Amino acid sequence: MSSDFAQFQDAFFEEAAEHLAVVEEGLLQLEQHPEDLDLLNKIFRSAHSIKGASGMFGFNAVAQFTHKMETLLDLLRNGQAAVTSAIADLLLKSTDCLKTLIDAAKSRTPVDNETVQRLTVKLAAASDMNGKAESKVEKEASTSLSVPSPRTPHPLRCFHINWTPPEWLFQRGLDPLQVIKELGDLGTLSQIAVDASRLPDLPEIDPERCYLSWSMRLKTGKDQQVVEAVFEFVREDSVLTIEEVRGEGHNVSASPHASRLTLDGIENEPKPLGEILVESGVVSRAALDGALAQQKRVGEILIEQHAASPQQVEQALQKQRQQEAASQSKKADTASIRVDTAKIDKLINLVGELVITQSMLSDLGARFEMNQIHVLLERMAQLERNTREIQERVMSIRMLPIGTAFSRFPRLVRDLSAKAGKKIQLVLSGEETELDKTVIESIGDPLTHLVRNSADHGLETPEVRLDDNKPEVGTIRLNAFHEGGSICITVEDDGRGLDREKILAKAAKQGLIAEDEKLTDDQIWSMIFKPGFSTADKITDISGRGVGMDVVKRNIENLGGTISIKTEKGKGTRFTLKLPLTLAIIEGMTVRVGRETYIVPLLSILESLQPRPESVKTVIGKGELINVRNTYLPIVRLYEVFSLQPEYTDPTKGILLILETEGERVVVMVDEILGQQQVVIKSMEQNFRKVEGIAGATILGDGTVGFILDVRGLMEIACREASLVA
Numbered sequence: 001m002s003s004d005f006a007q008f009q010d011a012f013f014e015e016a017a018e019h020l021a022v023v024e025e026g027l028l029q030l031e032q033h034p035e036d037l038d039l040l041n042k043i044f045r046s047a048h049s050i051k052g053a054s055g056m057f058g059f060n061a062v063a064q065f066t067h068k069m070e071t072l073l074d075l076l077r078n079g080q081a082a083v084t085s086a087i088a089d090l091l092l093k094s095t096d097c098l099k100t101l102i103d104a105a106k107s108r109t110p111v112d113n114e115t116v117q118r119l120t121v122k123l124a125a126a127s128d129m130n131g132k133a134e135s136k137v138e139k140e141a142s143t144s145l146s147v148p149s150p151r152t153p154h155p156l157r158c159f160h161i162n163w164t165p166p167e168w169l170f171q172r173g174l175d176p177l178q179v180i181k182e183l184g185d186l187g188t189l190s191q192i193a194v195d196a197s198r199l200p201d202l203p204e205i206d207p208e209r210c211y212l213s214w215s216m217r218l219k220t221g222k223d224q225q226v227v228e229a230v231f232e233f234v235r236e237d238s239v240l241t242i243e244e245v246r247g248e249g250h251n252v253s254a255s256p257h258a259s260r261l262t263l264d265g266i267e268n269e270p271k272p273l274g275e276i277l278v279e280s281g282v283v284s285r286a287a288l289d290g291a292l293a294q295q296k297r298v299g300e301i302l303i304e305q306h307a308a309s310p311q312q313v314e315q316a317l318q319k320q321r322q323q324e325a326a327s328q329s330k331k332a333d334t335a336s337i338r339v340d341t342a343k344i345d346k347l348i349n350l351v352g353e354l355v356i357t358q359s360m361l362s363d364l365g366a367r368f369e370m371n372q373i374h375v376l377l378e379r380m381a382q383l384e385r386n387t388r389e390i391q392e393r394v395m396s397i398r399m400l401p402i403g404t405a406f407s408r409f410p411r412l413v414r415d416l417s418a419k420a421g422k423k424i425q426l427v428l429s430g431e432e433t434e435l436d437k438t439v440i441e442s443i444g445d446p447l448t449h450l451v452r453n454s455a456d457h458g459l460e461t462p463e464v465r466l467d468d469n470k471p472e473v474g475t476i477r478l479n480a481f482h483e484g485g486s487i488c489i490t491v492e493d494d495g496r497g498l499d500r501e502k503i504l505a506k507a508a509k510q511g512l513i514a515e516d517e518k519l520t521d522d523q524i525w526s527m528i529f530k531p532g533f534s535t536a537d538k539i540t541d542i543s544g545r546g547v548g549m550d551v552v553k554r555n556i557e558n559l560g561g562t563i564s565i566k567t568e569k570g571k572g573t574r575f576t577l578k579l580p581l582t583l584a585i586i587e588g589m590t591v592r593v594g595r596e597t598y599i600v601p602l603l604s605i606l607e608s609l610q611p612r613p614e615s616v617k618t619v620i621g622k623g624e625l626i627n628v629r630n631t632y633l634p635i636v637r638l639y640e641v642f643s644l645q646p647e648y649t650d651p652t653k654g655i656l657l658i659l660e661t662e663g664e665r666v667v668v669m670v671d672e673i674l675g676q677q678q679v680v681i682k683s684m685e686q687n688f689r690k691v692e693g694i695a696g697a698t699i700l701g702d703g704t705v706g707f708i709l710d711v712r713g714l715m716e717i718a719c720r721e722a723s724l725v726a
Helices: 003-032 037-056 060-077 085-107 113-128 134-141 176-186 224-229 273-279 285-292 298-304 310-332 341-366 370-397 409-420 437-458 462-467 500-509 521-529 549-558 711-725
Strands: 157-164 187-195 213-220 239-244 399-401 423-429 434-436 473-483 486-493 562-568 572-580 585-593 596-601 605-609 616-619 623-628 631-637 655-661 664-670 672-680 694-699 705-709
Touching (some): 003 037, 003 085, 003 409, 037 085, 037 176, 060 176, 176 224, 213 224, 224 239, 341 370, 437 473, 437 549, 437 572, 521 562, 585 705, 616 631, 631 711, 655 672, 655 711
Parallel strands (some): 423 473
Antiparallel strands (some): 157 213, 399 434, 486 572, 585 596, 585 672, 605 655, 616 623, 623 631, 655 664, 694 705
């Protein structure tokens, strides 16, 4: 596959994902507003776009399945069938299946044909009702592998079609033969003729332009509007005429000598000579197969020559398939992002200003005198402003509305509501809040766990809510907003709230705390983040196994964020996630150890101090500890970890930083705190190798390299040193 064609395919998959999102979101809204014709038309247009584009690229399974969905949607928007919960559920399941088909086309992997076939039959059954009683539509749509009811056949009509596509057709990655194949799916094509009169002389032919025209006849039971819709994606600049040939609807047949295209669903050219000889009994099928097998595969030749065993050839083929799958997976993981042109325009303008400033500085440098020092400082300040603005603009290109991450939850809540037997409404706010693309991609799973937790553990059944004088419909709220240099996301429900006594009893039973241990509310609530901890009375397919919440906390902290809980029994619970706007830049505290400079992530720092001599202890099995308000914390001396020559070896003369991650704390000893600044993270593994205790590196203002500390790694070092002391 050429790189240009692969690029067109990538664009198709991106647009297909967007159209799928429109279809799913629209179906969820349609279930609440079944009379909204504009919404139905919007869903239909997106489905039709997927069908047309997938047909152009030869993804026939996608095109055929979407066509079945499109048929049902067409009935709905024409008022021939009504939108019911069963129909909406069928279309949503079909949308899921369509996602699977598109993913399979992207990764070139097989799909579950049984599921596709089952949904295809259901869609056909629902469509074949053609506006009959709603109860019958629901019954047919909910029956697995139901047989479509017979329909009165439409009278066949014959259309004569002349199509001259635009010259740019190939440049956009479109295939005219796919258009002809889609026409063949509507009925029987015949008398297909290719007109090459537009072809220029050979030296003037541009291989990226289309010079051909087609004329053909189509016998179909469809209306002319359906035939015209096939050309929707290639209509721009095309010359197209579709005329109905009266009186030939039932008698249209191709001349026995007519030229025909070799396409699935369209009559082929005369059969190959070998097939004719077999059918006429001149030669046997075995003889023909033997003749065709003269060009053997490499593996077969190697086996015949005893150069390799069949098992070795099979193993090599399996390895080759794995490599091809890995290659396709790698291509599928290639990320892209759509950027508002206004952002690009502003960035280009800033680059222009930067070029002007650089030119002014170069001119000043060529004739610089000491009395011009104030001019130099002024232009350096201007350069700094331009550089800072460009940095902000470049970072804004990666910023996307968090609504892209929220869009999955209406469907999720709908499914959870049905599974749990609860009535749940989802309220979204702050969808326009922008966040780095990589952060958005990383918070999807944690948010999903929190929403599932609220639906299963938080919200009560309608009966219980009514008994507690609450509305029977429970509410889950997702909200996003900026706070300082971070973004906050809250997941809130109006359910039963966390049960303090139940959590304490479960924690004591699992040995996480002593039975008489006194804990604050925050310490008790944090218990639900322990691995394997769950207060569910029974395991369901939604939750209850004690996995999920610990993953949420770990993932959020891996992003450099924090999670907190506020709850009130009988009124609900709110989880608050606080995340950095971007993972490419962090706020850090610059510290010095000897002559080396390190950066400590600001979110990990709780406080700094200079201890008194009596606060520092060495305990067998625990290592070196410091007493901070009656809590002993391990000390890590950075100069020992990285083999440096420090300025101070006495903790009472140096600076101790108390760091926290994943609920655990460690104290790091440094010589001096230099200040706070934003730093751009550079990967250590990509540029050097993994170093224990180091999360990354950055270039400091003086051009030297500063290392960013890995707080989790430092804790592991502290534990290892403690075991050595023992």
